[in-house]
Amino acid sequence: MACRLPGVADSDTSTPADWKMPSAPRGGSIRLSGRLWPTLRDPPADAEAISHKLMVRAGLVRQLASGLYSFMPFGLRSLHRIIAIIREEMDAIGAQEMLLPVMHPAEIWETTGRLGLDEQFQLEDRAGRAMVLGMTHEEIITWHAAREIRSYRDLPQSWYQFQTKMRDEPRAKSGMLRVREFIMKDSYSLDRDTAGLDASYDAHAGAYARIFDRCGLDWVMVESDTGMMGGSGAHEYMAPSPVGEDMIARGPTGYAANIEMATSVAIEPEFDAAPGTPEPFDTPGIETIDQLVTATGLVAARLAKSVVVVTDDGPVLAVLRGEHQLHDKKLARLVGMHRPAQPEEIRGWFGADPGSLGPVGIEGVRIVVDETITRGHYITGANRDGVHLRGVVFGRDFTGEIADIREVIAGEGCPISGEPLVLEPVIEVGNIFKLGTKYSSALGARYLDAEGTEQTIVMGSYGIGPARTLAAAIEQGNDESGIVWPRAIAPFDVHLVLIGDVDGPSGVYAEGLFGELSDLGLEVLFDDRPGVKPGEKFVEAELLGVPIRITVGKRTVPDGPLEVQVRREREKSEVPLAGAAEAICALWSALP
RNA sequence: CGGGGUGUGGCGCAGCUUGGUAGCGCGCUCCGUUCGGGUCGGAGAGGUCCCCGGUUCAAAUCCGGGCACCCCGACCA
Numbered sequence: 001m002a003c004r005l006p007g008v009a010d011s012d013t014s015t016p017a018d019w020k021m022p023s024a025p026r027g028g029s030i031r032l033s034g035r036l037w038p039t040l041r042d043p044p045a046d047a048e049a050i051s052h053k054l055m056v057r058a059g060l061v062r063q064l065a066s067g068l069y070s071f072m073p074f075g076l077r078s079l080h081r082i083i084a085i086i087r088e089e090m091d092a093i094g095a096q097e098m099l100l101p102v103m104h105p106a107e108i109w110e111t112t113g114r115l116g117l118d119e120q121f122q123l124e125d126r127a128g129r130a131m132v133l134g135m136t137h138e139e140i141i142t143w144h145a146a147r148e149i150r151s152y153r154d155l156p157q158s159w160y161q162f163q164t165k166m167r168d169e170p171r172a173k174s175g176m177l178r179v180r181e182f183i184m185k186d187s188y189s190l191d192r193d194t195a196g197l198d199a200s201y202d203a204h205a206g207a208y209a210r211i212f213d214r215c216g217l218d219w220v221m222v223e224s225d226t227g228m229m230g231g232s233g234a235h236e237y238m239a240p241s242p243v244g245e246d247m248i249a250r251g252p253t254g255y256a257a258n259i260e261m262a263t264s265v266a267i268e269p270e271f272d273a274a275p276g277t278p279e280p281f282d283t284p285g286i287e288t289i290d291q292l293v294t295a296t297g298l299v300a301a302r303l304a305k306s307v308v309v310v311t312d313d314g315p316v317l318a319v320l321r322g323e324h325q326l327h328d329k330k331l332a333r334l335v336g337m338h339r340p341a342q343p344e345e346i347r348g349w350f351g352a353d354p355g356s357l358g359p360v361g362i363e364g365v366r367i368v369v370d371e372t373i374t375r376g377h378y379i380t381g382a383n384r385d386g387v388h389l390r391g392v393v394f395g396r397d398f399t400g401e402i403a404d405i406r407e408v409i410a411g412e413g414c415p416i417s418g419e420p421l422v423l424e425p426v427i428e429v430g431n432i433f434k435l436g437t438k439y440s441s442a443l444g445a446r447y448l449d450a451e452g453t454e455q456t457i458v459m460g461s462y463g464i465g466p467a468r469t470l471a472a473a474i475e476q477g478n479d480e481s482g483i484v485w486p487r488a489i490a491p492f493d494v495h496l497v498l499i500g501d502v503d504g505p506s507g508v509y510a511e512g513l514f515g516e517l518s519d520l521g522l523e524v525l526f527d528d529r530p531g532v533k534p535g536e537k538f539v540e541a542e543l544l545g546v547p548i549r550i551t552v553g554k555r556t557v558p559d560g561p562l563e564v565q566v567r568r569e570r571e572k573s574e575v576p577l578a579g580a581a582e583a584i585c586a587l588w589s590a591l592p
Numbered sequence: 593c594g595g596g597g598u599g600u601g602g603c604g605c606a607g608c609u610u611g612g613u614a615g616c617g618c619g620c621u622c623c624g625u626u627c628g629g630g631u632c633g634g635a636g637a638g639g640u641c642c643c644c645g646g647u648u649c650a651a652a653u654c655c656g657g658g659c660a661c662c663c664c665g666a667c668c669a
Contacts, residue, residue: 041618041630042604046662066661119668136669170593170667178668226669245668433669461669499628535629542629553628563628 029492029514029524036073038062039540049243051474052175054483058543060491067172067180074544075470077491079183082466083162085214085488086185089207095158095187100140102164106130108139112442119167133166138439138461141188145457146445149190155447155457156196158203160187162466174243176471177427183467189460190440192449194232197434197458201233204432204462208237212429215469216486216592218476222248224431225260225329233434237464238426239472246428249421251414260329263404264421265413266321269301271376275391278360284386287355289322292388296379299323304378304392306357308341308349313366315341315349317400319359319380320370324406331405334368356381359398360389367400374402427472430464483545484568487591492525494584495546499534499553509577510552513562516581522588542567547591548584566591 036059043053044063055061060075071079087097106122109115109132116122121133134140141159149155165184172180189200205221212219217239224236236258238248249255249262257263286292292303300322307318307326316335318326332338346354349365358380359367373394380392392398410423440446440457449455470489477484487493494517498510507528514526525546527537534553541549551563560577564584568591575583 038602040603045604046598048663063661114669117669138669167668171663171665173663431669435669463669497628533627533630535631538629540630551628555628 029518029522029526031514032525032527033529037544038072039543047175049174049177049471049475050478051177051243051471054474054478054543055175055471058483058545061176067169067178069176069179069467071467074491078470078485078489079466081489081491082215082469083183083185086211086464086466087162089211089214090158090160090185090187092210093158093203093207095160098159098161100134100137100144100161100163102134102166104132104134104140106132108143108443112139112439114139119169121166121168134163135165135167136184136461136463137161137163137186138188138435138459139443142439142443142445142457142459145188145190145440145459146443149445149447149457152192152447152449152455155190155192156200157190158187158200159190160185160462174245176467177243178245179467182465185464185466187462189462190445191458191460192447192455194436194458197436197460201432201434201460204460205235208430208432208462208464211464212237212239212469215473215489216477217429217469217473219429220248220250220256220426222426223257223261225258226433232436235432236428237430237432239429239469239476240424241427241472241475242425243475244425244427246426248424248426249408249410250424251417251421252419253414253417255414255416255421259408259423260327262408262421263415264408265415265418266324266372266406267301267412268375269299271302275377275393278389278392278397280382280384280387280389282386283356283388286386286388287353292379293322298379302376302378304358304373304380306359306381308346308354308357309335309338310341310345311335311338315345316366316368317357317359317362318368318370318405319373319400320406321372321378323409324370324372325409327405327407330403330407331368334401334403334405335366350383352381352383353385356383356385356387358383358389358392359400360392362398367398368405369394369400369402370406371402371404372406427468427475429469429472430462432462433460435459435461478545479570481539481570482543485545485547487547487588490547491544492546493522493548493588494524495541495544495549496524496526497534497537497541497549497551498526498528499537499551502528502530504554505557506552506554509557513550513552513581517584520581520585522585542570548588550584568592 038059040057043057047053047056059072061069061071063069106115120135123131125131162183162185164181166181169178169180172178191197191200219237219239221235221237224234226234247259249257249259283295286295289300289303289305293300303322304319305322309316318331320326343354350357360380377391377393379388379390382389408421411420414421437456437458440459445457446454447457473486473489474483477486496510496514498507500506514524517524545567547567549565549567556562561574562577562580563572564575565572
């Protein structure tokens with residue numbers, strides 16, 4: 001909301017130069033008396049995440065069931081502000097808003113092979129037709145594109161919506177951070193070719209940067225995994241937070257990647273002089289790398305671990321240094337879907353316990369070797385219980401496919417600069433994804449090019465979770481008293497606390513100030529409740545965390561000054577009554 | 593789906609081991625008091641003790657089954 005004071009520039013330095021004031025009205029100012037604002041002194045006992053506790057205590061949301069939340073009026077105001085920002089930025093890159101159904105005929109999902117996914121809610125209508133509740137809308141958008149797009153002249157297009165997604169999560173958690181029903185802004189780009197897709201993708205990336213900046217979020221864009229569904233590129237927008245479920249690796253020079261994608265320069269141990277042939281030695285009872293470290297006195301990086309997984313095509317032996325963990329998704333890109341092998345299976349294939357496995361002398365089993373193993377010589381299992389081998393060298397004593405299959409660990413080198421990587425938990429608030437032609441070819445979304453040749457539309461999909469963005473902002477902005485909002489997404493701009501009688505002199509003054517502030521374009525919450533103690537009003541105001549609090553009481557009239565508190569610093573200042581509304585407007589404009 | 597935990601008034605909890613009239617704090621209503629940081633005092637309202645079954649003269653409490661919610665893990669377009 002604009003502060004329409006002439007001559008007061010918007011001095012926010014944390015937002016980009018092209019920052020724009022939201023133009024649409026956002027519900028305006030309200031008087032609190034008679035309104036629903038259900039605050040709680042204690043958080044619900046089962047709440048763990050800070051955002052969960054605060055959103056419930058501050059009366060923003062209420063839980064209906066696991067992973068199902070209702071937005072209360074003030075929570076909805078913040079959600080609407082985020083949605084308004086997203087809508088403006090999507091419109092600004094030429095995307096058009098649509099609205100697609102939540103319920104879909106199952107057969108469309110059958111066409112793309114996504115019917116029956118674990119997280120999909122399925123149901124039947126009264127005629128017995130199979131229906132699903134949409135967990136995303138690639139199928140539906142593409143279905144429409146197939147019917148409406150004819151010519152290369154119709155392209156490119158970007159379409160978006162705010163619509164409820166239904167996902168039967170195996171485990172809803174952390175309040176609003178992982179839920180089973182949520183509104184998503186999802187957009188889809190339709191292009192003639194991959195060059196067009198790249199342009200649409202970049203346009204979305206620009207819009208997303210502006211959106212998260214304007215929402216006041218601390219965020220980082222990272223490379224992400226395109227998963228089993230292919231696609232040629234993907235990025236995620238991550239808000240750093242200790243409660244985040246994802247992990248990213250960051251380097252000091254701007255390198256940032258989801259841990260699923262991150263690569264690193266491993267720290268090299270010091271190897272002894274070149275070894276002779278592998279030499280067996282007894283290691284009775286040793287089953288883990290830790291035990292082997294103790295027994296040999298060597299660092300884990302001098303030991304090689306052998307991990308067996310099972311694919312549709314049989315067992316795969318993965319070999320890594322002792323300090324590394326096998327990264328399932330990296331291995332999956334090479335060998336496909338897999339599961340850990342059972343000890344009985346391992347004995348069948350290798351004739352030894354899992355603790356004594358190694359790659360030497362193995363035949364008929366696919367071997368994948370982490371690239372670190374190609375340097376130096378290692379202690380490995382001998383495939384005999386209680387026996388290991390010393391001085392095993394890749395390429396001489398065993399062989400296998402070389403790949404990066406290890407999970408990055410903190411402190412290893414950034415792949416760009418070599419500087420140490422930092423691992424950080426993050427909340428995923430958005431993603432952008434180059435889909436390619438997976439959905440358009442399955443659903444027949446084609447067009448005629450300038451030569452009259454039929455071509456397949458090239459697509460991208462782009463998501464943002466407004467409620468998750470809201471929760472992430474609260475995870476990042478809070479103190480012991482409550483929420484500390486970025487001003488752009490606070491439920492109100494100013495919290496006007498009246499102490500005393502509405503009909504008394506201070507009440508009359510507060511009423512006038514309420515009108516003045518509102519006329520200047522600020523959205524004001526006027527706490528005009530009679531019979532509520534000052535302390536209680538202050539405590540509740542800090543819990544809700546509106547950026548500016550103004551207190552009007554008997555000290556205020558007739559001569560002032562007016563007491564103003566910025567929520568973020570919780571420092572009180574005094575403003576003369578003359579021109580008070582304008583001064584507050586200026587103060588608000590300078591806030592982050 | 594595996595492991596752990598919890599279900600008692602709107603919220604937070606005690607009571608359960610050792611069966612016997614259901615309690616405390618906050619909130620809510622009323623009276624008085626106070627009136628710029630969750631005042632103080634008094635009087636009240638409000639509960640199928642998650643559900644079903646069993647044992648018992650008697651079950652919040654013991655036993656069996658189920659459900660819900662939370663946490664850890666697995667999973668997560």
